[in-house]
Structure formats: structure tokens, C-alpha cells
Amino acid sequence: MSHSDRASGRAELRIRSVAMLAAFALFLSTVEYLIPRPMPFVRIGLANLAVMIGLIALNTREYSLLVVLKVLGQGIIHGTLVSYVFLFSLAGTLSSALVMYLLYRTCGKRITFVGISVAGATVSNSSQLILAGVLLFGRSAWLIAPPFLIMGLVTSVLLGLFAEQFAGSSRWLADQEAPC
Amino acid sequence: MLISSRNIPMAAGLVMLPAVVFHSSVGSLAAQVIIFMILQIIRGERIRMLPNIIMIVSVTALNLLQAHGRVLFTLWSLPITQGALEIGLRKALTLIALIYLSRFMVSGKPRFPGRIGMLLSMQFSYYNQFLQHRLSLKPGQIVSSLDALLVRMETDSPDAVEAAAGPWKLTAVISAAAAAAVWGAWLYFKETAGCCG
Numbered sequence: 001m002s003h004s005d006r007a008s009g010r011a012e013l014r015i016r017s018v019a020m021l022a023a024f025a026l027f028l029s030t031v032e033y034l035i036p037r038p039m040p041f042v043r044i045g046l047a048n049l050a051v052m053i054g055l056i057a058l059n060t061r062e063y064s065l066l067v068v069l070k071v072l073g074q075g076i077i078h079g080t081l082v083s084y085v086f087l088f089s090l091a092g093t094l095s096s097a098l099v100m101y102l103l104y105r106t107c108g109k110r111i112t113f114v115g116i117s118v119a120g121a122t123v124s125n126s127s128q129l130i131l132a133g134v135l136l137f138g139r140s141a142w143l144i145a146p147p148f149l150i151m152g153l154v155t156s157v158l159l160g161l162f163a164e165q166f167a168g169s170s171r172w173l174a175d176q177e178a179p180c
Numbered sequence: 181m182l183i184s185s186r187n188i189p190m191a192a193g194l195v196m197l198p199a200v201v202f203h204s205s206v207g208s209l210a211a212q213v214i215i216f217m218i219l220q221i222i223r224g225e226r227i228r229m230l231p232n233i234i235m236i237v238s239v240t241a242l243n244l245l246q247a248h249g250r251v252l253f254t255l256w257s258l259p260i261t262q263g264a265l266e267i268g269l270r271k272a273l274t275l276i277a278l279i280y281l282s283r284f285m286v287s288g289k290p291r292f293p294g295r296i297g298m299l300l301s302m303q304f305s306y307y308n309q310f311l312q313h314r315l316s317l318k319p320g321q322i323v324s325s326l327d328a329l330l331v332r333m334e335t336d337s338p339d340a341v342e343a344a345a346g347p348w349k350l351t352a353v354i355s356a357a358a359a360a361a362v363w364g365a366w367l368y369f370k371e372t373a374g375c376c377g
Contacts, residue, residue: 019299020333023306030311065299072296073303076286082197083278136271140242165323172330
């Protein structure tokens with residue numbers, strides 16, 4: 001097998017990893033969609049787990065692709081592509097993905113996945129609250145802020161702990177080539 | 181054919197979208213929501229009313245906290261105003277209408293062009309595999325069983341993209357009828373508001 005064949009084979013495998021993690025995000029968001037919610041915008045953010053795994057396994061370009069696929073895929077699967085819900089998903093995912101990426105790349109081992117997860121959830125929920133204020137609730141949006149942010153804090157700590165455990169023991173992650 | 185059969189609902193949805201988002205009254209939005217629900221029933225899907233009711237009640241209630249326009253009545257010292265009630269209902273109904281419209285638009289499993297389109301197809305293929313293998317995830321050993329599933333799926337190749345959408349003529353007729361009904365409702369309520377409001 002020539003060098004270029006090997007290189008294109010590796011590229012193909014990495015693209016498949018991106019698609020697989022994006023599908024995993026979709027799967028988790030489907031699981032979350034089935035869980036009854038006390039209010040329309042209170043959410044657990046399970047799909048963020050796939051994005052956190054992407055931080056370890058993917059390089060910057062692949063990670064960006066994963067984020068785009070997560071948002072588009074959720075919009076298509078849940079049928080929210082042209083609704084406000086898509087805007088909420090877009091704002092939440094882009095802001096949290098960016099913050100988690102910056103923290104992971106700049107702080108390295110000085111920050112745990114719990115810290116990354118909490119920061120991502122806080123930024124995501126805050127951006128969604130601002131959007132809710134602009135699009136739906138007006139100034140009354142601050143009324144839903146406390147339960148929304150507290151719920152986000154609790155679930156993000158749990159997700160962070162899960163990601164920490166996954167990162168420490170995953171055979172799949174160990175098999176992935178280190179991102180360039 | 182000018183538009184692939186998979187993309188007919190997407191195209192029809194884009195035609196209907198302005199009727200939902202631009203200057204729609206509460207009446208036209210309510211009519212449009214009913215039309216979209218009928219479309220969902222025609223596609224053989226269930227309608228879940230509870231999320232819609234929760235959405236309407238929560239969005240409207242929160243909007244009522246900001247008094248606007250004529251006071252209709254007072255509820256526990258909170259003035260219920262006509263303007264706030266209309267704004268809340270309009271926002272909630274727009275949200276519900278857009279959710280149903282989105283579902284209709286993607287019902288044909290549209291194909292997207294380019295590299296992202298190819299990746300989306302691959303993503304949906306893996307997603308189907310996740311759904312098929314979901315029972316292999318053990319609640320007690322969620323980390324290890326999830327890891328095993330990822331390892332297993334990496335060795336399998338993604339399935340081919342699903343089969344084509346249903347008969348295109350029927351899809352086209354239903355899509356055209358839905359677009360006409362949605363715009364008809366928009367025009368009817370606009371005329372009514374013009375003559376009497």
C-alpha cells in the first residue's frame with residue numbers, strides 16, 4: 001500500500017469517527033427528547049457528551065465539523081430546522097462548543113471535564129436565555145433563569161463526571177490516533 | 181424532474197414558511213397549526229397534544245406578566261391584558277407551527293449537496309445503527325457498554341442511505357394542497373382583520 005493510500009485511508013477513518021460522534025450526539029438528543037420536561041426550554045444537554053469526547057479525539061477542523069453536524073442533524077431528526085428551537089440549539093451549541101474548546105486547549109490538564117462541562121453548559125444556557133428574552137418572553141425571561149441555570153449546573157456536573165470516567169477507561173478513545 | 185421527490189416537502193415548506201412568520205394573526209396561526217397537524221396525521225404520525233398545551237400555557241403566561249393594552253380582567257391582582265395575551269398566543273402558536281412545518285419539511289428525507297450532505301447521510305446511517313443497538317447499552321455499566329458499542333460500530337461500515345421517499349405524485353399533491361391551505365388561511369384572516377379590525 002502506497003503512502004498516499006495509507007494517508008487517504010486514515011483520513012477516511014477520521015471522517016467516519018466524526019460522523020459516528022455526530023450520530024452519537026443525535027442518539028443522545030433523541031434519548032433526551034423522550035424525557036418529559038417541566039418547561040419547554042429546560043434541557044439536560046446529554047448530546048454535549050459527544051462534543052466533549054470530540055475534544056479529546058478530534059482536531060480543530062474535525063471538531064468544528066462535529067459541531068455543525070450535531071446542530072444540523074438535530075434540526076433534521078427532530079424537525080426543528082426552520083423553527084426558533086433550531087436557533088436555540090445553534091446558539092447553545094456554538095457558544096458552548098467554542099468555550100469548551102478554548103478551555104480544553106488552553107488549560108490542558110489543569111481543568112477537568114467537570115469544569116469544562118459546567119463552563120459549556122453555563123455559556124450555552126445563558127445564550128439561550130438571551131435568545132428567549134429577545135424572541136419569546138421579553139424581560140420575563142429572567143423568571144425562568146434560576147431553574148434553567150440550576151438544572152444546567154447539576155446536569156453538566158453529572159455529564160462532566162461521565163466524560164471524565166469515559167476518557168479514563170475508553171478502549172475506543174485509546175484506538176483513535178492523536179489529533180493533529 | 182426539476183426537484184427530486186425527496187426534496188418536494190422541503191421545497192413546499194419553504195413556500196409556506198413566509199405565511200407562518202410574516203404578520204400572521206392568532207387566527208391564521210391557529211388554522212395553520214391545524215393544517216400542519218392534519219399533514220402529520222396523513223403521514224401516519226401521532227399528534228402529542230400535551231407538549232403543545234404546555235408550550236401555549238407557559239409562553240402565554242410569561243408574556244402576560246408584561247401588561248400591554250386593554251385590561252380584560254384581573255387574576256390574583258395580575259391584570260390580564262389583551263395585547264399581552266395576543267402576543268403570548270402568537271409567539272406560542274408560531275413556535276408550534278414552525279415545529280410542525282419543520283417536521284413536514286424533513287419528512288421526505290431530503291438530500292443535501294456537497295461534503296456536508298455526504299457527512300449528514302453517513303451520520304444518519306450511524307444514527308440508525310445506534311438506534312438498532314440501543315438495547316446493548318446496560319444501565320449499570322453505561323460507560324463500558326457505550327465504549328464497546330463505539331468499538332463495534334467503528335468496525336462495521338455505515339449502512340447505505342435509506343430507501344427513497346414515497347410516491348412523488350402523491351407527495352407533490354399533498355404538498356401543493358398544504359401550501360394552498362396555509363396561504364389561504366393567511367389571506368382569509370388578513371382580509372377579516374382588514375374588513376372588521
